[in-house]
Amino acid sequence: MVIAAIRKRSNFLWTVLTYLLVFLLVFPVLWMVLTGFKTEIAAITIPPTLFFQPTLDQFMLAFNGGFSAYFFNSVVAALVSTALALVLGIPAAYAMVFQMRKKSSDNMLFFVLSTRFMPFAAILVPLYVIITRLNLLDNLFTLIIVYTAMNLPLLIWMARSYFLDLPQEVLEGAWLDGASTLQTIVRIVVPMAAPGLAAAALLSIIFAWNDFFFAVTLTYTNAPTLPIMVAAFTSNEGLFLAKVSALSTLVILVPVAIGIYAQRYLVQGLTGGALK
């Protein structure tokens, strides 16, 4: 009985520890959100203030600082590149699962994985030169092209793993009925794998949204995305903690919401289905 009591007590302590550690882990994000509702004076006060009169002023300032233009660029770059990656990736995954011989399919998978492993910095120099020559620097179109390339491997390997799980009988039924490949993909494969494909698309949106490397190297004034706005905020206007916090809160809202929603698929998306 004593042992049971000790065990119960230690269980309770472990639970408390778990809550405490998770709280500590996300504390920086929580504190940032809180700081966004402060005045600038309250934001730099030491000791930090936990209770204060919340204000929406900083969010207003962030909105008025050209937020909508950056937001537009971020949304278009993320959505269009994801759509393009879906259009290119779904047929490729279909071919790999249902049409290609095993060996060519495996080769293709290896190639897809290896492109995702290539350091971005390695292709930056040639891309920069080509893009400059084509006069496409600081163009939203360029970001879309680059993000599509960045997300295509992710989409192919996730789509592939969902297609492998589809019940073969249904597809064979469609083939027997004489459905064309396009019909099979559009009417059967995509609807049946929809939840997985949606998750893959959401992850692809997060990656494009969170990118800083290509956004900072390939854009200046016409096509910069939200992460660039945040970085420019501090360097141009000195240190405005509350304003930066408010703006940052707005920026991370999208990936956090999507990521928690698609949490289950997160690991799979990153590790190419090596771990389901």
Place this chain on the structure above:
Amino acid sequence: MSQANQAVQIPTPPVMKKRAVPTAALRKERTWLHLPALAYMIVLTQISFLLAVWFSLHSWNLLVPSEGFPFVGLANYVNTFVNDPNFWPIMGNTLQLVAGSIILALIAGTVLALLLNRPIWGRNVLRGIATVPFLVTPSVMALIWKDLFLSPTSGMVNWLLHFIGIPNVAWFSAFPLQSVIFIVAWEWTPFVMLVILAGLQTVPGEVLEAAKVDGANAFTTFWRIVFPLLRKPYQIAVLFGTIFIFQTFGEIYVTTAGGPGISTNTLPYYTYRTALNSFQIGQAATLGVIGVVVAILAARGMLRLMTERTEAERG
């Protein structure tokens, strides 16, 4: 899957055979459906890489167009390896960043995974919340770390430390690389946690029960029983963590911009600076090619190390 169907066919060939034909026939069909995606990836990554190799064999400075584009052979490589006093320290920084962040993330991620694998109230919500550092925009959160937490004047970390008598620390000047490592580890902890949690689902409950019956304590159970069963998840966490952390860029850009001096320059960051700050395209392409070789060697080395250990244990 098609093999499974074929195995079922055997007892009733006439009906099932007809259904299995399209699969076999279609598999052999020539297909072009993967070609657009393949072409896209080849143009943007492979051809770009070949161009980088080509550029790396030339001297090319965009700021001095009169010098043109002369072929210099391997001079850029010699220059990088032998004459550039920054190169080897920067390789050291890169190694420290990758190894330091992944080790910290492995420890913290394992602790969180084990704690969140217990049946506690609100477990799924907690898991979701714990994922947040991994989802937030890296460059944005690095800035928040710098201004809200590690700032020498108004940072919360210094405020907390003064309670135990530690005077103000200017984190990004005194410990620049360590500060970046800490931020990167914070971001990657949830990734390790998710991978290990997924792995823990495959550890059979009976094994743990048996250990408990034998009187093993929690630490022994983890170290002797669970940890060896998690080899694959750890391999995946290390492999993918390393490859992605190697690419760290925004976190460095917004916190230290590579400084002070070159103390937080990593190979990718140095490549970027050589290309877009000093516009030495040939030299930057060389660094990019070296980066690819390093990434490939690291990935292959890790894979080999992992498979060798597996075989040794089998034998």
